[in-house]
Each structure stands twice: as structure tokens, then as C-alpha cells.
Amino acid sequence: MNPILTVIVMLVAIYGLISSTNIIKSVFSATMLESGLILLFLNLGTLNGGIIPIFEGVSIAIVDPIPQALMITTIVIGSTVTSLALIISIKVFHNNGSIEWKDIIS
């Protein structure tokens, strides 16, 4: 996958963060920004023709395992943040009857 495409995903997400007036849309944009980031990092860590780094003493180039380890952690954190933000926005909706940013913060 082309790194340019992942950058486009991130730019769309940033546009979403800037333009959306709604909590749910903002949460989705933040999630999307994170997905773009994960894709970009995985892209930089891939190696065509490389193998997984679990065998010892092979002469073929191995893939750098650190980006994948890091990105799994990022996915976990991202899902936690997303779920907590969604839970709080449900509570906000029950209290206010609206999840527009301009209504909820006075």
C-alpha cells in the first residue's frame, strides 16, 4: 500500500476533526486519524520478500518486528479511548438531548 494513501486518510481525518460539529463525528475522526497513523507506521516497517523474525540463522532479510509490536499497543489504547469517549457521549446525550459541541458546552 502506498504511504501517500495513508497520508490522505490522515488528512481526511484532520478535516473531520476541524469541521465536525458533533461529538460522535469527532470521535470517529480521531479513530480515523489513528488508523491512518497505524497504516503509515506499518508501511514503513514492511519489507517485500522479508520473513517473520522467529527463525534463527536464516540468510533472508527479516522484517523489523518493532513497528508491529508498537502498533498493537496503539490499537489497544485507541480502542479504549474510543469506547470511553462513546460511553461519555451517551451520558451527555441522556443529560442534554443533544451531542452538538455548540449545545453542550456553555
Add this chain to the structure above:
Amino acid sequence: MNGLIPVIFMFLPIFVALIIYLVKRPFIHILVFPLQVILAVLYVLFVIDLQRFPEQNLIVFGGWDPSIAITFYIDATNLIFIGLTIFFWFIIYYYSFKSNYLEKKFFFFLTFLEGVFLAALMSNDLFNLFVYVELIALIVTLLITYKKVENALKAGVQYLLLSSVAAMFYLIGVLFLYYVFGTLNIQIIKEGMAEVIDYRIVKLAYGLMMTGFVLKGAFVPLYSWLPKAHGVAQSSISALLSGLIVKIALYLIIRIHHDMFGSPFGFNDVLLFLGFLSALVGVIFALSQKDIKQILAYHTISQVGLMLIGLSFGSGVSYIGGFFHILNHAIFKGLLFLIAGVIIKVYQTKKVNDIRGLFTVLPWTSLLLVIAMLSITGAPMLNGFVSKTMIKYAFNDNLILFTLFQLINIGTIVSFSKVALMLFGKPLAPVKVFHASLTQHIPMTLLAILSFIIGIFYQPIFQFLFSFAAYNTHVFDFLSIIDYVVYVSIGFNVYLFIIKKDFAPIKWLRQFYIQFPTVNYLMLVVLITFVLFTGVF
């Protein structure tokens, strides 16, 4: 064994937090006191040990090669922060021990946060820093929204989303650095930084990381989450947030900007500008507020700006003054928020104009309030004065900066005149006199005494903390008392004749608020400005 003490700093609070959550007995949260004692003893042991074996400052987990392992690194900077953290958490535990004794989960989150915060201070790994900072944001959100009050929920979701976006910006920067260096260890990156500092990708990474820190530290223009979040939380949590947690951004600026990148691209001037902007804007907004916790929260923005002014000099008296202000601000702002908690509980209102006659209702608390106010406005003999004098040491000859600094000081006095008027008069409505328990009075008194001690015996403390002789530095003289009296009289008159009249611009300022999408837009603007300043193109 002694080399593993930093690991205990991280795991012991988390372990105790789990016990508090799992054991179903009342008052199990009394465990936090043995925990704090153990941490304090271990801290002293570690400091003594570190002087004998300086190589213990790097802890590598699992015996891997340091370039791929998870590592902790400890030097003088972290040690001061760790000591402050252990002390401050002790104060908060003590204060909320009785007032929150039914809320087991509250103590679970609070103790867990201590472990995570200590880990974030010690981490020597750029990615782990991201993980800890995100965890701090998550737990802080839970603590802000703990009471599930309407305003708290709104502020909480905004804080969570903004911090997570800021952390994402930081992570993109980390990714670029990993692409260049192939490692995440700060010490290793630091050694090779001088060769690659001119690479475009490093400049971009620097801009992205600094943008994240600007939001985390609530510097203008990305400040709007802080007054909401700090203003609606419980008072003990507000004290914790304003006193300590917001300073993780300053710690990161010291660690990443000064230490790892080596203050590149003339960015110290940008930070100086940012510090003055935050200090001024924070004070101006604080002038317009009428809610006591909002006033204090806006002052946090202004005081963090002052610290950034000091830190932006990179070395010398001003830098140490800025660092010292981090400790002093934790003491007096923590005290102010804790006092505000007692006052709000007695008067059942947050409006400054509805609270009168504090001296007759709560004599001891109002005495502490006077000490805290004197300290934040920079009265001689108190700790706020020492660090403020040291911050302005580097630009004593620069007329513009000096005038601006004094204006900020007078602005602080003006908005605290509003708070000071609470002390006099008679209560407007009959108050239910509630005597704050001893568990609330003792920590507050401790903080007040400490601000006196630091204000008077600052020289040995300096020698001890920074191994820096302050004897040559002229901090205290008789003229400063006269200066202070003049500033107080100016400030009080400004309050009586301008601010109290509540003109239209002041009303507009009180309503002024930057919405979430706009904050994101401003974050992008800050990013582009920073990247342009680094000279990428």
C-alpha cells in the same frame, strides 16, 4: 536489589490500587498511607544510593540490548519531579481520605494514576511515554467525570478527545524519529541527534511533538479545555490536575526539547513568546471570571506560562527559577484549590460575589487562604516571590519584557482582590457551619507552612535540589516589599474602579469560549507555524 527501586515506584501503587478495588472491606483505602511511607523511604534510599553508584540511573528491563529494550532513566530532573509527586499525592490522599471514604473506585483510580504518573516521569522510551501519557489522560477523564455531573461529563469528553489527538500528533513525530534512528531510546537518539538535526523529517517530527506538548500544557491558543476540566472536577482532583498533572507537558519539554533535541532551531525564543502569551491571556481571562474555581483554573494557565518563560532560557538563573516555580506552584495552587473545596462545601456556591464573611465563618481556613494568595501574587518572604524574582532575572534590563512581567503580576493581584473580598463583610445567606475535619486541615496547613519555609530558606533548598549556589543571586531586598505594596494598591484600585463595574468587554470575555472543532483547527495552525519556524522549506 536497590537498582530496581524505580520499578517498585511504578508497580507498588498499581498493586495497592488493585487491592483497594478487590478487597471488599470498608476503609481498605487506608492502605494508601503505608504505600506513601514506603515510597518515601525508598525514594530517600534511592537518592542516597544513586550518589554512590551513579550507573544505577539506567534500568534496562529483561537484559536486552538498550536500543530495543524498555528502559527507565533517572537524573536530577526526574528525581525532583518524583519527590514532588510522592509528596503531592500524600497531600491529596490525606485531604480526600474522609470526604471520599465511601468511594472505593475513586481511590482505585487515584492510586493507579500515581503509578502511571511515576512511570511516565521515569520512562526513557519515546513510545512508552506516549502510552503513559494516554493512560494519564484516560484515568484523569474518569476522575473528572467521577460524580457524573452534567458539566463534568462535557468537560471530560472534550479533554479526552483533545488529549488523544495531541498524543496522536506526538506519536506521528515518534514514528518519524524511529524511521531515522531505528531506536526509541531517548539517550541513544540524543547522541546521534546533532548529525541528523537538519533532515526535513526530523524537523517535521520536532514540530509535531511540540504541538502535542503545547496542547498538553494548555498554552495559548490551545488552552480552552483546561478551565472546563479543572473547574468542574472535585476540588481535590482539581488540585492534583493543576498542581501536578498539567506539568507533565513542562517535563516533556525539558526532556525532549532541551535534552533530546538540544534546544534546536532557535525555538527557545518561540517558547518565550508562547510563555508570555499564555501568562497574559490567562490573567486577562481570570479577571473576567466570577466562579472561584474558574478563576483558579485560568490562573493555572497564566502560571504555567510563567514557568515556560523561565524554562525557555535553557540554563542559568531564569531556567532554574522556572523549574523552581513548578514546585512552588504545586504548593500554592494545590492549597488554593483545597481551600476552595472547603469554602464551596460550606457556602454551597461557587460564585465569588455570593461568598462573604469568611473570616468569621472559617477563621483558620481564611488564614491559610491569605497565605496562599500572598504566595501566588508574589509577596516577599513567600515561595512564589522567590521563583518569580528568579524568572525575571534574565530580562531585568529588557524594558518591554520586564514591563509585561510586572503587568502579569499586577493582573494576578487584581483578580485575587476579587477572591480577597470574600474574607470581609457578613454572609449574604445563612450558612450551615461545617467544620472541615482534621484530615482536611492538616494537609492544607502543611502546604501553607511549606510555602513559608521555602520562601525564607530558599538558599539551602536550592543548594540541595539544583546544586546551584543562589548566594550570588540577589533575590530578596527591602525594596521588593515597597514594590509589592505599591503593586497591591494599584491592583486593588484597578479592581474597584474597572473590573467591579463589569463593563461589556468583561462580560464578553466571560462568555468567550473556543469550541472543540476550532481547537483542532488552531492545533493545525500551531503545527504549521512550528514547522515553518524550523525551516523545513
